[in-house]
Amino acid sequence: MRLPLTCALLALALAACQPVRPAAPAAAAVAVAADDNLNAVLWLQRSAEYRALAEQTYRAAADHLDAALAEADWDALVPEERGPAVAARPPAVVLDIDETVLDNSPYQARLVRDGGEYDDPSWDAWVEERKATAVPGAVEFARAAGARGIVLVYISNRATHLKRATLDNLRAQGLPVADESVFLGLGTAVDGCEQHGSEKDCRRRLVGQRYRVLMQFGDQLGDFVHIDANTPEGRQRLLDRYRDWFGRRWWMLPNPTYGSWEPALFDNAWSQPRQTRRAAKRAALEVAP
DSSP, X not given: OOXXXXXXXXXXXXXXXXXXXXXXXXXXXXXXXXXXXXXXXXXXXXXXXXXXXXXXXXXXXXXXXXXXXXXXXXXXXOGGGOOSSGGGSOEEEEEOOBTTTEEOHHHHHHHHHHTOOOOHHHHHHXXXXXXXXXXXXXXXXXXXXXHTTOEEEEEEEEEGGGHHHHHHHHHHXXXXXXXXXXXXXXXXXXXXXXXXXXXXXXXXHHHHHHOEEEEEEXXXXXXXXXXXXXXXXXXXXXXXXXXXXXXXXXXXXXXXXXXXXXXXGGTTOTTSOHHHHHHHHHHTOOOOX
């Protein structure tokens, strides 16, 4: 039935006066705090670029193995860490474990998801899960070294009480473990050498007494040489001094998620509140004028 024209016009006018209500959102937005490690962890887990870099590093190192073996006085330990009669010792390669041969990004991802920070109990629990996967290229390099009779020695800042879980994880990922002596964790006692904090120089000296070290692999400077001053300037001095060793004796793996470079930006004072440390990192940014 048609309405009279006047009624229709009145209905249109009343409809135009009604307030417009916004559509209800499909779901309420959840506030998520910013996390400095979000992009870094995603890059490790999702980018083809990370995998390319890791494989490129290990492939290039494998190409240098024969030359290093052939040169009798070739050694990847700094002179003060080498043992005597280097040429007579069996050849070895020294590797850090975390973010060098084993990828722990799922642990870092948990911290990002939960808004947490590293602590020993959560880290120990992760290691005991034995779920870390091999860094791209690490297993292939290990096979190349093993085919040449080269022993792989792991110097790690995983504590010694995590040895069993760590060796299980390495073996499960196809990384060779000649025997339990090739794992030198944090807390390993070295006669005549006093270890300070997590520095690895005492353990490298121990390896130098047993082997001729052809190469070292790590994801931060302290994996290769003792850091006297963990400041940006001190770290740069070390890089300048040993620049020619990288890509020959020393091989660096990318790790943007953590490392001694970070506390160097806030005077190594982890006791400071998280926001204070974050402010110091922001202040260290180099911003274009």
